[in-house]
Amino acid sequence: MEVFHYTDVEAKDAEEGASKLTVRWLITKKMGAENFAMRLFEMIAGGYSPFHSHPWEHEVFILEGEGLAISEEGQKKFRAGDVIFIPQNSKHQLKNDGEKTVRFLCLVPYTNDERPGQHLELRQKKNSANV
């Protein structure tokens, strides 16, 4: 069993196409988590993730702050305590339109890719991530 504070894990710049967004890979395959990864993102005021889609889902929990969750159907406001489920292959973007930093967990499976987990491991090596 591992117990550690999220700030013990280094924050790295998130993926290309994102702005003012960092990611900490908290629980990964390296730790023995074979099925899904837990990441914590920090998005400062004005930050955003790219508007994109991919063949894996996101399970998101908003820890702090507020912003907009955007999909092809429109946009919804989010705030601390909100849960966001983004299905596979569904276009999405998160934006911080508030004044405080948004902190959120975003979990992704090590499956549903041509080679399970490959997209995650490759991006980890490049110090980038999928939001």
Added chain:
Amino acid sequence: MEVFHYTDVEAKDAEEGASKLTVRWLITKKMGAENFAMRLFEMIAGGYSPFHSHPWEHEVFILEGEGLAISEEGQKKFRAGDVIFIPQNSKHQLKNDGEKTVRFLCLVPYTNDERPGQHLELRQKKNSANV
């Protein structure tokens, strides 16, 4: 895309062997999450989960409060912002030894069982859950 507050989901008593512990199943297969489920637990002062093991891992994030994470190697203190990874088949228990309610996310895969997801669906029907 789904956006909702965690309190929009009903809290139910957690599994047998637990005390002062409720669970909200936030993201499940029913919503289209095929790989893993997101649950939010609330453990009031003095509460605990059973000391047990099972063939699926837990990915835990402590949202509020403090307590003890117990394994066969001993116990570790946890507090808000802590991450806990409990590997498959590893005995574990969480206890609230503080005065405030502990709130935590605990995510579990829909795999690594004799019949993937079966343990979760059966327990959901019985209004109980695995911590």
